[in-house]
Amino acid sequence: MDPDVADAARLLRFGWQPRLLPGKDAEYLRLVRSWDSRPGLQAAVETIADGLGVWIVKVDPTVGIVCCAEADGPFELRTGDFLRQARAESQWSQRVIFAVALLATWRLCFPRPAHLDQLDRVARVSANEVMGYVDGLCDRLDETVDAFETDIDPPVDQPGLERAWRAWQRRGRAARTSDGRRSSRTTSALVARALGWMVDQGLLDKVGDDDGGTYRTRPRLRVLVRELAGTTVYEEVLALAGAVEPARADASSEDRPE
Amino acid sequence: MNEADVERLLAEAGQRARERPVADRPFVPGGRASLLDPDELSATIWDDGDDPALLSGPAAVASLGARTRAVAYTRPLHELEANKGRLGGDAWARLNLIELGFHAIDVVALRMDFDAGARHDDVIAAVSALARLHDPHLPAATRVGERVLDGLITGRSTTDAEAHQGSYGSWGPDGYVAKRFDYALLTEHVDADGGFYLRATDAAITVLIGALELDVESAQIAAELRLSELVKRGLLTAAIEEAKRAGYRSIQYAEQLRRQLADARLYTTEPGTLAAVDTLVDHALEHVIDRYRSERSIIANVTATRDDAEEARNRRRANQLISQLQDCERRHQRLHKRLLRARGDFRELHAAQLAIPPAPPSRVDLERQILRPVLETSLDGADHLARLLFRVGASPAHPPMVDLGQLATALCAVPVDLDDLGTTVDDGQDDLVDAPARLHFDDDCWDRAEGLLEVAGAPVRLSSLIERAEATDDSGATAHLVAMLAAHAFDPGLAERLRVETGEDTAVRAVVRVGESFKTATIAGDDLLLSRAWLMAAQPPEPADPWAFDGS
Numbered sequence: 001m002d003p004d005v006a007d008a009a010r011l012l013r014f015g016w017q018p019r020l021l022p023g024k025d026a027e028y029l030r031l032v033r034s035w036d037s038r039p040g041l042q043a044a045v046e047t048i049a050d051g052l053g054v055w056i057v058k059v060d061p062t063v064g065i066v067c068c069a070e071a072d073g074p075f076e077l078r079t080g081d082f083l084r085q086a087r088a089e090s091q092w093s094q095r096v097i098f099a100v101a102l103l104a105t106w107r108l109c110f111p112r113p114a115h116l117d118q119l120d121r122v123a124r125v126s127a128n129e130v131m132g133y134v135d136g137l138c139d140r141l142d143e144t145v146d147a148f149e150t151d152i153d154p155p156v157d158q159p160g161l162e163r164a165w166r167a168w169q170r171r172g173r174a175a176r177t178s179d180g181r182r183s184s185r186t187t188s189a190l191v192a193r194a195l196g197w198m199v200d201q202g203l204l205d206k207v208g209d210d211d212g213g214t215y216r217t218r219p220r221l222r223v224l225v226r227e228l229a230g231t232t233v234y235e236e237v238l239a240l241a242g243a244v245e246p247a248r249a250d251a252s253s254e255d256r257p258e
Numbered sequence: 259m260n261e262a263d264v265e266r267l268l269a270e271a272g273q274r275a276r277e278r279p280v281a282d283r284p285f286v287p288g289g290r291a292s293l294l295d296p297d298e299l300s301a302t303i304w305d306d307g308d309d310p311a312l313l314s315g316p317a318a319v320a321s322l323g324a325r326t327r328a329v330a331y332t333r334p335l336h337e338l339e340a341n342k343g344r345l346g347g348d349a350w351a352r353l354n355l356i357e358l359g360f361h362a363i364d365v366v367a368l369r370m371d372f373d374a375g376a377r378h379d380d381v382i383a384a385v386s387a388l389a390r391l392h393d394p395h396l397p398a399a400t401r402v403g404e405r406v407l408d409g410l411i412t413g414r415s416t417t418d419a420e421a422h423q424g425s426y427g428s429w430g431p432d433g434y435v436a437k438r439f440d441y442a443l444l445t446e447h448v449d450a451d452g453g454f455y456l457r458a459t460d461a462a463i464t465v466l467i468g469a470l471e472l473d474v475e476s477a478q479i480a481a482e483l484r485l486s487e488l489v490k491r492g493l494l495t496a497a498i499e500e501a502k503r504a505g506y507r508s509i510q511y512a513e514q515l516r517r518q519l520a521d522a523r524l525y526t527t528e529p530g531t532l533a534a535v536d537t538l539v540d541h542a543l544e545h546v547i548d549r550y551r552s553e554r555s556i557i558a559n560v561t562a563t564r565d566d567a568e569e570a571r572n573r574r575r576a577n578q579l580i581s582q583l584q585d586c587e588r589r590h591q592r593l594h595k596r597l598l599r600a601r602g603d604f605r606e607l608h609a610a611q612l613a614i615p616p617a618p619p620s621r622v623d624l625e626r627q628i629l630r631p632v633l634e635t636s637l638d639g640a641d642h643l644a645r646l647l648f649r650v651g652a653s654p655a656h657p658p659m660v661d662l663g664q665l666a667t668a669l670c671a672v673p674v675d676l677d678d679l680g681t682t683v684d685d686g687q688d689d690l691v692d693a694p695a696r697l698h699f700d701d702d703c704w705d706r707a708e709g710l711l712e713v714a715g716a717p718v719r720l721s722s723l724i725e726r727a728e729a730t731d732d733s734g735a736t737a738h739l740v741a742m743l744a745a746h747a748f749d750p751g752l753a754e755r756l757r758v759e760t761g762e763d764t765a766v767r768a769v770v771r772v773g774e775s776f777k778t779a780t781i782a783g784d785d786l787l788l789s790r791a792w793l794m795a796a797q798p799p800e801p802a803d804p805w806a807f808d809g810s
Contacts, residue, residue: 018653054654068650075654078645092641099644102651103629113621128448136521137625137633143521153437154636156425162438164640165633170440172411188448201652212448228650230622236646237631240639 007031008044015054015067018202018220022064035059057227063220066227092160093167097187100168101194104130104137105204106225109217116226119219125204127212130191138165188212323426327439330424331465334443335359338409345405352393358406361388363466366444367458367509372516372596375447375455381407410444411456463510474514475545478507482552489559494575497560501582508549508589515542515593519600532608539601546597550590557583699739706730707739711767717789720744720769721776734780741781744769744788766791 011031014020022029035041049056053073057066069075108130109123110116142165145152154161172186195215198204203221208214338345338355346353365384369376382403389402396402425438443462447455458466481504488497515538522535557580564576622628632640699707710723710730720741727737747767768791776785 016654016656052654055650057650067654068652069654071649075656076649077652077655078648092637092644095644095648096637096640099640099647100629100632102647103624103632107624107629110624113623116621132520134633137630139517140521141630141633151428151437153426153428153439156436156438159438160638161636163633164635164637166440167637168633172442172446198651203651224651225624226621229624229628232650233628233643233647234622236643237628240631240635240643 002040002044004038004040004044005048007038007041008048011035011041011045011059011065012048012052012054012067015049015056015065018066019200020064020202022062028064032059032061032064035061058223060219060223063223066220066223093162093171094185094190096164097168097171097190098194100134100164101130101187101191102198104134105195105198106221106229108133109221110225116222116229119222121217121222123217124207124214125195125217126210126214127188127191127195129211130195131188131212134168134187138169141165142169323428323437326426327424328464330426330439331441331443331461333424334409334422335465338406346402349397350393350402353389353396353402354392355406355409358385358389358392358402359410360466361385362403362406362410363443363458363462366456367463367466367506370457370509370513371592372512374449375457377453377455378407381456407444410462411446457513458509460510460513463506463513466506474507474511478504478511478545478549481507482549482556486552486556486559489556489563489579492563494560494563494572494579498575498579498582501579501586505582505586505589508586508593511545512589512593515597519604522604532605535601535604539597543594543597546590546594550587550594553583553587553590557587699735703731703735703739706736707743710736710740711743711788717787719772719776720786720788721778723788724776724778724781728779737778737780741783743767744786747788 010027014022014025014028014031020028022032031041045056045059049067052075053070054067054075055070057068059065069077105125108125110121115121115123141163152163152166154163168187171190192213195204195206195213198221199206199215201220203218203224204215205218206213207216335356338359342350342353342355362381362385365381366376369380382400385403385406386399389399390396422442423438423440425436427434428437441461442459443465444456444458447457449455481500485497485500485504488494488500518538519535522531522538560576560579560583564573564580567573567576632643707727710727723740723744724737727740728734730736744767747769767788769786769788772785772787774785775783
């Protein structure tokens with residue numbers, strides 16, 4: 001049996017354990033250390049992953065293997081499997097808010113593009129910071145719309161044309177249930193879910209309950225964001241920007257990269 | 259030319275204008291059929307004008323949307339009032355929920371500081387106190403406070419936390435398009451200690467002072483001019499009203515300033531932000547100091563008026579006015595202190611950000627190139643990206659079954675009874691709960707209710723059962739449940755039971771109206787006669803014997 005194929009399958013198996021670091025497992029460490037020097041192993045991993053419907057994002061000596069499922073593959077985790085209440089087609093605003101919370105957390109952990117290249121960067125982020133940050137962005141968008149007097153409210157019969165930031169604003173920040181607890185449909189609850197999910201995915205560690213819940217980045221988040229933000233995610237954003245008329249006809253062109 | 263000639267000429271001109279077809283007339287105000295002339299007001303001019311501007315002038319049509327929005331902000335208040343019968347029944351008939359709603363917004367607005375707001379319980383207490391003044395015999399006044407607050411807080415009235423909505427029309431190249439807009443009156447926030455507090459939005463304050471969107475600073479200056487004029491002329495009652503409006507204006511101003519400063523903190527290193535913050539703070543300081551000075555001078559004037567006043571009533575009014583003005587003054591003092599600190603805070607932040615080296619050109623700027631475009635796009639588009647992010651941000655999901663060991667365990671597992679209505683609910687989300695449905699009836703309550711109904715072998719009146727239920731349980735829940743079970747007996751689903759429970763006789767509750775009504779401490783309505791009835795299983799018909807002799 002080809003040792004590359006056996007090792008490739010072994011390495012791939014760690015892709016399902018996002019919170020495990022190579023430092024904690026001798027076999028894992030051996031495999032990721034030898035990654036760069038074994039083109040045969042690389043090819044074998046790619047082939048097996050391709051067949052399984054898994055996409056290798058990056059193999060990093062400290063972080064280990066970072067991979068994700070391809071669309072419509074057997075290992076794809078769908079939003080609905082996780083956010084049960086957002087499964088219904090009509091609950092897109094919950095899914096969008098979840099995504100906005102993820103992106104806002106990325107941005108707060110890596111405020112400048114250069115931070116993505118700082119190997120030793122450990123950022124802290126709290127749920128309240130994420131809330132305040134997105135609220136501020138939304139207010140700014142509101143002001144731009146007011147300044148340009150653009151009419152962006154959606155037609156009554158086409159709720160899908162509502163702008164994403166309006167959907168964020170429309171949902172309450174916090175709501176007290178009749179027994180004094182927090183309701184799960186508000187933006188703050190969705191932000192808490194998003195942060196908790198990132199902990200499960202080995203991207204963050206929770207350090208305390210201050211400020212709505214405080215989290216610390218794990219190196220995996222930096223690798224993931226660095227590999228995805230500029231490529232797959234950005235392409236999707238460009239496709240969006242092309243499809244939708246921007247809120248500010250003249251000001252947004254300078255914002256968009258060449 | 260004498261008067262008769264003038265009249266004749268005018269009459270002739272009017273005649274000529276009427277003879278000309280409407281469509282030929284140029285679309286200018288002078289040539290248009292005058293809306294002030296009753297003879298011209300026929301249906302034809304409305305039908306002929308396909309331009310909506312013809313109806314009442316271009317400016318008026320364009321402002322329809324703005325006016326619709328201004329009125330929409332008051333809708334939550336009207337809905338409270340319209341639904342008070344449903345919310346509280348006859349007991350609330352004497353309450354005016356619109357006033358109570360205004361009062362709630364009032365209390366929240368007045369408690370607002372730069373970064374604080376009003377506590378829920380505080381507002382509920384204030385509203386219920388006023389409700390008790392509306393109706394001294396009001397039962398459970400706290401509930402009034404709670405319902406009013408629920409109606410005003412965004413999204414409490416529906417199951418989802420979504421804002422109050424309205425719709426208005428906008429005119430474009432495609433003609434009339436109905437658009438939706440969302441607004442909030444009171445918003446809920448969580449402070450550093452995890453406590454909840456409320457803030458009133460700009461829209462809510464607008465509703466309070468009944469003004470459309472205006473420049474707040476100019477409005478503040480105008481209000482002061484009016485105020486000092488009223489004081490000079492000794493019109494104290496009007497001055498108190500004006501001072502109150504001025505107070506709301508200063509709350510609104512502080513809120514705007516807070517938002518602007520919070521935004522600027524996000525963009526510390528963008529070119530021009532530092533200068534912009536300087537200008538903002540300078541301007542705000544100047545404005546606040548001006549307000550403070552003119553308030554002081556008005557207070558001095560009012561004090562003089564009060565000291566000269568002969569009548570006790572005038573002195574009392576003057577005192578009221580002074581205390582309101584002092585409240586305004588305190589607000590401005592606090593704002594002033596906060597502004598002095600803002601610039602220093604901002605410069606520190608700016609210096610910290612500048613110490614970081616610039617980025618290599620290859621990396622994307624997460625906010626400018628990803629997050630902002632996503633926020634700006636439509637929900638449709640953002641949903642695509644949300645699904646993508648969710649997939650790529652996660653490691654591959656565990657497949658349902660990967661090896662024989664798991665398969666064996668899974669096959670030997672004790673089956674879980676799944677509810678017909680869905681799968682089991684995730685645990686471990688204790689701090690995140692949906693607003694729970696109120697559970698009226700616990701097991702004891704059911705036992706008591708069933709016990710009471712069980713004795714009802716001989717026909718018995720509902721009223722006597724209810725009285726017995728109330729005697730055993732003073733919370734009223736058992737009585738309520740008994741009443742509901744009795745009502746259910748009107749239609750116990752006979753067809754379904756016969757279908758399911760074939761072959762056996764079953765007992766069902768049967769009920770008929772007595773024709774009288776009754777009233778106990780908790781329940782009132784038509785009295786019913788309850789009894790038990792047996793359903794005999796239908797014997798299947800004997801199969802017919804084709805060879806049997808038919809006697810007829």
